[in-house]
Amino acid sequence: MKKNKPKYMQIIDAAVVAIAENGYHQAQVSKIARQAGVADGTIYLYFKNKEDILISLFQEKMGYFVENIEEKIAGKETAAEKLLMLVETHLTLLSEDRHLAIVTQLELRQSNKDLRLKINEVLKGYLTMIDRIILEGIEKNEFISTLDIRLARQMIFGTIDETVTSWVMNEQKFDLPALAKPIHQLLINGCGYRQPVM
Amino acid sequence: MKKNKPKYMQIIDAAVVAIAENGYHQAQVSKIARQAGVADGTIYLYFKNKEDILISLFQEKMGYFVENIEEKIAGKETAAEKLLMLVETHLTLLSEDRHLAIVTQLELRQSNKDLRLKINEVLKGYLTMIDRIILEGIEKNEFISTLDIRLARQMIFGTIDETVTSWVMNEQKFDLPALAKPIHQLLINGCGYRQPVM
Amino acid sequence: MKKNKPKYMQIIDAAVVAIAENGYHQAQVSKIARQAGVADGTIYLYFKNKEDILISLFQEKMGYFVENIEEKIAGKETAAEKLLMLVETHLTLLSEDRHLAIVTQLELRQSNKDLRLKINEVLKGYLTMIDRIILEGIEKNEFISTLDIRLARQMIFGTIDETVTSWVMNEQKFDLPALAKPIHQLLINGCGYRQPVM
Amino acid sequence: MKKNKPKYMQIIDAAVVAIAENGYHQAQVSKIARQAGVADGTIYLYFKNKEDILISLFQEKMGYFVENIEEKIAGKETAAEKLLMLVETHLTLLSEDRHLAIVTQLELRQSNKDLRLKINEVLKGYLTMIDRIILEGIEKNEFISTLDIRLARQMIFGTIDETVTSWVMNEQKFDLPALAKPIHQLLINGCGYRQPVM
DNA sequence: CATGAATGAGCTTTCATTCAT
DNA sequence: AATGAATGAAAGCTCATTCAT
Numbered sequence: 121m122k123k124n125k126p127k128y129m130q131i132i133d134a135a136v137v138a139i140a141e142n143g144y145h146q147a148q149v150s151k152i153a154r155q156a157g158v159a160d161g162t163i164y165l166y167f168k169n170k171e172d173i174l175i176s177l178f179q180e181k182m183g184y185f186v187e188n189i190e191e192k193i194a195g196k197e198t199a200a201e202k203l204l205m206l207v208e209t210h211l212t213l214l215s216e217d218r219h220l221a222i223v224t225q226l227e228l229r230q231s232n233k234d235l236r237l238k239i240n241e242v243l244k245g246y247l248t249m250i251d252r253i254i255l256e257g258i259e260k261n262e263f264i265s266t267l268d269i270r271l272a273r274q275m276i277f278g279t280i281d282e283t284v285t286s287w288v289m290n291e292q293k294f295d296l297p298a299l300a301k302p303i304h305q306l307l308i309n310g311c312g313y314r315q316p317v318m
Numbered sequence: 319m320k321k322n323k324p325k326y327m328q329i330i331d332a333a334v335v336a337i338a339e340n341g342y343h344q345a346q347v348s349k350i351a352r353q354a355g356v357a358d359g360t361i362y363l364y365f366k367n368k369e370d371i372l373i374s375l376f377q378e379k380m381g382y383f384v385e386n387i388e389e390k391i392a393g394k395e396t397a398a399e400k401l402l403m404l405v406e407t408h409l410t411l412l413s414e415d416r417h418l419a420i421v422t423q424l425e426l427r428q429s430n431k432d433l434r435l436k437i438n439e440v441l442k443g444y445l446t447m448i449d450r451i452i453l454e455g456i457e458k459n460e461f462i463s464t465l466d467i468r469l470a471r472q473m474i475f476g477t478i479d480e481t482v483t484s485w486v487m488n489e490q491k492f493d494l495p496a497l498a499k500p501i502h503q504l505l506i507n508g509c510g511y512r513q514p515v516m
Numbered sequence: 517m518k519k520n521k522p523k524y525m526q527i528i529d530a531a532v533v534a535i536a537e538n539g540y541h542q543a544q545v546s547k548i549a550r551q552a553g554v555a556d557g558t559i560y561l562y563f564k565n566k567e568d569i570l571i572s573l574f575q576e577k578m579g580y581f582v583e584n585i586e587e588k589i590a591g592k593e594t595a596a597e598k599l600l601m602l603v604e605t606h607l608t609l610l611s612e613d614r615h616l617a618i619v620t621q622l623e624l625r626q627s628n629k630d631l632r633l634k635i636n637e638v639l640k641g642y643l644t645m646i647d648r649i650i651l652e653g654i655e656k657n658e659f660i661s662t663l664d665i666r667l668a669r670q671m672i673f674g675t676i677d678e679t680v681t682s683w684v685m686n687e688q689k690f691d692l693p694a695l696a697k698p699i700h701q702l703l704i705n706g707c708g709y710r711q712p713v714m
Numbered sequence: 715m716k717k718n719k720p721k722y723m724q725i726i727d728a729a730v731v732a733i734a735e736n737g738y739h740q741a742q743v744s745k746i747a748r749q750a751g752v753a754d755g756t757i758y759l760y761f762k763n764k765e766d767i768l769i770s771l772f773q774e775k776m777g778y779f780v781e782n783i784e785e786k787i788a789g790k791e792t793a794a795e796k797l798l799m800l801v802e803t804h805l806t807l808l809s810e811d812r813h814l815a816i817v818t819q820l821e822l823r824q825s826n827k828d829l830r831l832k833i834n835e836v837l838k839g840y841l842t843m844i845d846r847i848i849l850e851g852i853e854k855n856e857f858i859s860t861l862d863i864r865l866a867r868q869m870i871f872g873t874i875d876e877t878v879t880s881w882v883m884n885e886q887k888f889d890l891p892a893l894a895k896p897i898h899q900l901l902i903n904g905c906g907y908r909q910p911v912m
Numbered sequence: 913c914a915t916g917a918a919t920g921a922g923c924t925t926t927c928a929t930t931c932a933t
Numbered sequence: 934a935a936t937g938a939a940t941g942a943a944a945g946c947t948c949a950t951t952c953a954t
Contacts, residue, residue, distance in 0.1 A: 143431055149924060159940045164925070230428045233341055240487070268500055271481070275504050278480030279473040286472060289438065302466050306473050309462075310508030347949060357915040368949065539827055545945060555919045566945065626824045628739055636883070664896055670876040671869065671900050678872030679865070685834065698862050702869050706904035743928060753936045764928065
């Protein structure tokens with residue numbers, strides 16, 4: 121599709137708002153179009169069908185997410201620092217975009233199995249980034265050498281995800297980024313953190 | 319509703335099978351009725367509406383879950399042992415009922431926000447049980463005294479949940495209960511586990 | 517489908533009227549339902565989809581057609597007499613049901629190729645009946661022995677069909693059954709008719 | 715419209731190909747435009763609307779048809795010879811242009827009643843030509859004096875048309891022009907042909 | 913208690929046509 | 934003359950729920 125045309129992002133952003141405000145099943149194409157300020161038919165000049173809007177939405181936002189985190193952890197020395205940066209950025213980005221948080225944590229999970237499998241495909245880029253940090257931590261002797269990477273990754277992602285979902289469900293009543301440090305502490309403890317040997 | 323009549327559980331069990339085999343959105347009331355061996359209209363003698371079947375389903379299964387775990391941890395001395403029991407039982411019960419695992423990990427999450435809020439209400443009993451173990455761990459000096467109970471609970475539940483989901487999505491190809499011990503290790507590490515002072 | 521239930525024929529008859537009065541593309545399912553005095557959804561208890569209504573319509577009407585003609589020609593001695601009976605009955609039945617004539621001659625031909633192929637399948641029963649008459653005519657020495665059955669059948673069906681279509685298109689202004697005899701004369705001449713040897 | 719501009723015929727020819735290859739309902743204006751190598755909007759500089767393309771298509775092709783036949787029968791002496799020429803030319807022209815045959819015999823008949831009435835208007839020129847031949851045959855004593863011209867015309871056109879349709883539907887598997895002579899024989903028999911008196 | 917035939921609201925997508933450039 | 938991006942109306946089908954028997 122024509123991803124460089126301005127209307128492409130305009131429609132995706134409209135979809136985020138429409139879904140967040142109306143719920144997944146109540147965000148009809150006509151509502152997304154109205155929110156984007158275009159005609160219903162225009163949607164189909166940029167997206168194959170409704171599902172394509174949602175996959176593209178997730179791809180664009182997740183891509184932005186991964187890029188952003190990659191940049192931020194590039195300058196960090198240790199795996200523990202990188203993990204902190206990742207947790208912080210994850211929580212900050214979502215706390216700054218309520219609509220997006222609602223969509224990713226609640227609404228998009230109502231999609232059918234097919235769509236969820238495609239979303240998981242996109243998620244893999246993010247999970248791979250976590251895996252690299254864990255591996256580095258093991259190699260640099262920060263984490264316990266017997267650490268199961270897959271399990272550690274599930275703990276890290278599961279904990280962050282559960283926390284954000286809980287924040288969204290509680291109507292964003294608490295300060296999400298403030299949880300980055302204590303969560304990070306839990307996670308590196310879980311990974312058997314020890315001060316790197318100087 | 320008439321929960322002690324045999325058809326009540328008959329319909330709930332039929333719903334689990336119908337949803338697991340057809341997917342949430344393809345499990346029409348008529349399919350559940352056929353699976354249960356009753357007429358469509360009969361469903362409405364036992365449940366207010368379709369959503370009520372799903373909430374009741376979750377309540378019944380989660381109640382059995384909590385009861386089962388409560389029993390098993392009753393005899394355990396330490397919080398760490400109790401946590402191991404909880405992880406083990408959680409993984410074992412779901413690995414023994416494929417249909418139920420598919421329904422709770424994948425299909426029921428496609429429900430709308432309203433239904434999920436109600437399901438979360440039911441889930442609270444389980445989360446409270448986790449909270450009690452964490453608190454006991456802090457009091458008995460097994461876990462670090464500064465541990466944030468809510469975060470620790472989210473780590474514990476998030477990690478287990480993420481692992482089970484991953485097992486279901488991978489078509490149950492690996493031995494789920496075998497992961498209880500390593501997951502437990504991660505979690506008590508995360509909680510800053512130390513040997514209880516004798 | 518449940519062909520013996522009264523609503524089955526009720527819907528088919530409503531479809532004939534709705535299509536004749538509104539045209540093929542303007543005969544929406546909702547219009548057919550309204551004409552039949554049932555809800556839109558009820559249609560789908562008796563027919564798989566809209567196309568299925570049209571095929572069934574054609575099957576029922578054509579079945580009635582063939583039966584009716586078969587009965588009438590059963591008592592006739594010669595092929596020429598049988599052919600006259602066929603032409604007469606064909607013209608009479610359609611002239612007695614204006615709606616049906618409009619549907620078969622004009623509206624149903626607007627259907628897509630798929631549907632038309634299925635309709636042709638149904639039509640075969642009728643064409644076979646013509647073939648049997650021609651064959652009998654040849655065997656009884658009424659028709660010329662070199663007669664090409666396929667061509668003769670196309671002449672017979674083509675001529676009748678063209679005449680009925682012309683009658684429908686001229687808004688049924690002339691007396692259709694009155695044309696049976698002269699058409700019959702044309703057709704048996706075309707077949708090289710000669711008085712059967714006594 | 716601007717019929718002498720080259721793009722006029724270019725679009726008509728594109729429509730024949732697009733309809734033959736995609737079917738009437740799948741031959742969208744944008745497909746015709748692409749086939750013609752022009753922009754969608756350009757179509758509307760030469761035709762009022764989509765229906766206008768189809769009527770013009772039929773007019774142009776039918777005009778060529780009639781001209782061609784008129785020329786060929788000009789030199790013939792008897793009505794029987796003229797009729798043979800007409801049948802032969804009709805079958806030959808269509809057998810030489812598969813796309814056009816598909817369009818006129820199958821696809822254009824899917825159009826709505828309005829369009830078909832307009833097409834019939836155009837067809838009248840051809841039918842009049844047939845009428846003239848029949849009349850001549852009666853006057854020259856070749857055909858039976860009691861012959862009903864309208865019926866004879868319907869027999870002639872209906873038989874040819876039915877044959878061509880059958881050829882198209884059978885994917886042009888047999889030699890269509892070869893049928894001219896036997897069809898002609900059927901038709902003049904039908905008209906009560908007798909050798910003209912010398 | 914149980915049935916199951918009937919209901920009818922609701923939504924994605926297509927495509928002929930327009931019009932600013 | 935030519936373009937092609939944008940428009941927006943229109944319809945078949947599903948399925949949770951009801952209610953007469």
